[in-house]
Amino acid sequence: MNQPKTLAIYPLGNPSEAELLDELKKTLQSAYPSLSSLGWSEFSERAIDRFLLNESRHGNSGLSQNKHFSHLSSGEKRRALFSQLIQEAPEVLLLVSPLESLDPANRAYFLEELHKLSSQCWIIQVLHRPDFLLPWTAEELDFDLRYRQLAPHQNKARSTEFANAIQAKGLPEFAEQKVPQQFDSLIEMKGLELHYGNRCILQDIHWRVKTHEFWELSGPNGSGKSSLISLITGDNPQGYGQPYSLFGRKRGSGESVWEIKSHIGYFTPVQLQGFGGYQNALEVLLSGYYDSVGLYQLPSDRQLRIARQWLDLLQIPLKNAFRNLSQGQQRLVMTARAFLKQPPLLILDEPTWGLDPEQVALFVELVNLMYKESDASLIYVSHHPEQGLKPTHRIQLIPHEEGSIANTYIVE
Known part of the structure; x- marks a missing residue:
């Protein structure tokens, strides 16, 4: 087995999570053939949604033992899912924005646990904001869903055209007269x-x-x-x-x-x-x-x-x-x-x-x-x-x- 790597993937064009992750997995398995024979675990909003659905149907998500998963805050849901995944000893861990929606203490916990895992499994981090990049990342790649292509990440200057247009136009009027x-x-x-x-x-x-x-x-x-x-x-x-x-x-x-x-x-x-x-x-x-x-x-x-x-x-x-x-x-x-x-x-x-x-x-x-x-x-x-x-x-x-x-x- 090849030495595991930590990869950072920046999706281009901001596709929806569902269409992005399935195609990204196929593209990565083509680019890194050893990934095809390994078991994948996923940390994402759709994974959380699956456990919420399981709880609504069966009364137990299987993740949280002390109270209903649906009653947890967003950060607590993410920690519960993360704790479950690392206990499963994954071979490939695909994570979508893992450090967002976390306070500093939980972010430090995620970083520590992911660093421990990085020598044993592939870690693939899908992220949108470079300030949340895992510090030991080996490769940073852009993924273009339209062409199913990976390429070295290009840092691009942030465009302010859209924000400036909103500022210049102002907001539309309201449909009804406001009641005092x-x-x-x-x-x-x-x-x-x-x-x-x-x-x-x-x-x-x-x-x-x-x-x-x-x-x-x-x-x-x-x-x-x-x-x-x-x-x-x-x-x-x-x-x-x-x-x-x-x-x-x-x-x-x-x-x-x-x-x-x-x-x-x-x-x-x-x-x-x-x-x-x-x-x-x-x-x-x-x-x-x-x-x-x-x-x-x-x-x-x-x-x-x-x-x-x-x-x-x-x-x-x-x-x-x-x-x-x-x-x-x-x-x-x-x-x-x-x-x-x-x-x-x-x-x-x-x-x-x-x-x-x-x-x-x-x-x-x-x-x-x-x-x-x-x-x-x-x-x-x-x-x-x-x-x-x-x-x-x-x-x-x-x-x-x-x-x-x-x-x-x-x-x-």
Whole structure:
């Protein structure tokens, strides 16, 4: 057997993960014949999706023993999958953006374990951002899916043309006239606590989000970011009776979950799992007016015109099947979808995971513009600061044995 190598693969053209990985495997086996006889293990979003599906069908994913896999944060899911894979002693480990969506401690753990494995198995890292390159990588290659070709990686200067075009054009108008808000505080928490069984997740959280503020929410994996967001979106039943208000109403005072959601535009990459059918980009975008997964109502001429303006701004073909768009294109459509209905609060949960630097720059420009050209308040969830993002406030969750506490401050 040939000495194992660590390879870095940069996909060109930002294809979808599903079409990329299958063709990449075939191309690598042709370029490195010894890989054809070895067993492959995969660390990717589609691998995580398989375990989530297994849990929904059989009640157990097979990965997490202490609580449901679906209840874990994105970083915890990735660590659970990674721990399973390294226990299987893989011969070829194919990893898609393994170091993204991780806090520094988990990133250090991944690096240590991968370095140990690198002398025993091939490690093939698919990445979009060179700052997450494994430091002992032997070869860096570009992969062009159109021609099924590998070539030495070429560092290219980042194009700002797309981001500049968005800045120059500005955002499309809204379809409906905005209804005046009857509240000043969108979120007001006064000593909120959250427990799962005997485990305290959040303790004594004091946080107020007022109209037209831009908050960046950060914290390590498992610190409670997802749980905090679920309390805001109304999806966490433990919100009833807690000392906090949403959009001027005390939680549990008779409001429905749908009333809460009517004030919120929300995007997290997990939502993409629900849009795998044959809808085109225009239909997915228009469904944002109705908060539906799929378009089941006839949009007005004005809504249709504005949705087309959004896709033109984002340079995405109207009729392309949504599932065939690149990761970056899908996330731009979903972010615009969350913003279409002119919500008082827009929540973006780790939206740039798996995007290349040019796509991240475009996404950041779009988010900054959404805040600048609307009255909406924004909450942007991330593990690491995005260069160019311009929040007005920050909230950091800091883990303690008794539950995470919150540190809030104004950005100077």
